[in-house]
Amino acid sequence: MGKAPDRSQWAGNFGEWFHRVLSEVPVYDIRYPVKGTGVWTPYGFKIRKEVTDVIREELVKRGHEEVLFPLLIPEYMLKKEAEHIRNFEEQVFWVTHGGTTPLDVKLALRPTSETAIYPMFQLWINAYSDLPVKIFQIVSVFRYETKATKPMIRVREVSTFKEAHTAHATREEAEMQVKEGVEIYSRIFERLGIPFVKSVRPDWDKFPGAEYSVAFDTVMPDGKVLQIGTVHFLGQGFSKAFDIKYMKADGGYENVWQTCYGISERVIAALISVHGDDHGLVLPSRVAPIQVVVIPIVYKGREDEILRACVGVAEELEKAGFRVKLDDRKEETPGSKYFTWELKGVPVRVELGPRDFDKGTAVLVRRDSLEKVTVERTSLVEEVKSLLERIDLDLKERAKKWLDEQIVKKEDLEDAKKVLESRGGIVELNWCGNVGCGQDLEAKLDARVLGIPYEDSRNPEGSCVNCNSKANMIIRVARSY
């Protein structure tokens, strides 16, 4: 029996832990000499690929089609929706020259693609029979962040931006789509084992141009909240700005109703963070580039038979559909191999040495708990399969439990502040619903209002923690990335 790996560095010095894991695994190399950018390494790219495949599967399953729009957006298009540009203006990278010739029309590197996509919607959508439109793309977007950047979390090139855009005939349909978007995202995060809370963002923090925004947040090991996904109800704001109309059955015209929703590589940062420990990555099997690693325990004189047995085991597991790696390097000791593959987060390790060989067994070690079990060689495939399932479930549960512990309800401001300052996490408070009061609350707590719980039937008793007037809702507050 191994003992569960420590999480003291993970919890106690998350920033350092995150940096160390990204560079040692390696996942993402931040040494590229442009601020706020990074390089996905081969192993990191594989994880990213598995994650984007999960996202893609869930969207396609619900009728979304993948597209690819240009990176460049002409200035006049970007500026069509007033509120949108007001919020993004300060963070746009501009292409101003072609060679040495200044461009007549400046071109923006998309900070997000509403203003690239909606002019095409205007061309594509003519009649109600063209609706709904549900598309998505996975691309890079660029934002000139002026604050400190952080790998994968606050970047200038968001290199994995999945954005979905939909258009509908009626408000009701579009609002149903918001619900579907929320369901899709819930499903994606559940498959990745990432726990979350859903909040309706306050008016002062919704997506620029949206009527309302539903956001998914998770808590990182240091107690800070990370936004991992958002779903926006756009109403008709953009369709009016971009003149997207359809002909109704009665011959009249109406502007379409729109939604959009986005997920970025922050979800990968969350995946890495919520499951990890002091040995490194811990990956759910769905996204692990290698699901099972086979390690021969070689003794002098028995090298060949052990190695052959390991090749057999690897082939058998591969045939059963697992992503398998046989680590037959002669120059490394078994111990050092354990550390290598633990760092990389491989969910299950198979050890096979002379003792097992003689008894017809193998040793399985699970990455999350480091527990070892000896199994019959003949039932290896089934044992690995059920162990992977077990690990995925346990990971998800552990993360969920951890998040639940980070959410506390407080009845007064001082308590709330103490919690936010000492351990972070999410604090729920009774609130009146007044915008001025909410912003005052943010200033007093030096924290951000995440919003009110989405689809939550709880009714607050008593009064607003800040202004003492009657409480109308529960509000979530946290310090965030």
Add this chain to the structure above:
RNA sequence: GGGGCCGUAGUCUAGCUUGGACUAGGAUGCAAGCCUGGGGCGCUUGUGAUCUCGGGUUCAAAUCCCGACGGCCCCA
């Protein structure tokens, strides 16, 4: 928006206050070998830094000054 700290091999870091004995030290990594082999062991050898860049002060700059770029923190 305002204030502060920092930049030394792939990575982490010592040295900087008080300029010279710095030929820039260590750990880790990487490479080769021996030893080992069911948890990074040990030993030997090798490798790797124009001290972020540009300018200045000085007989002399990793060290002091100015600027750029980059990293980080705090306050509003």
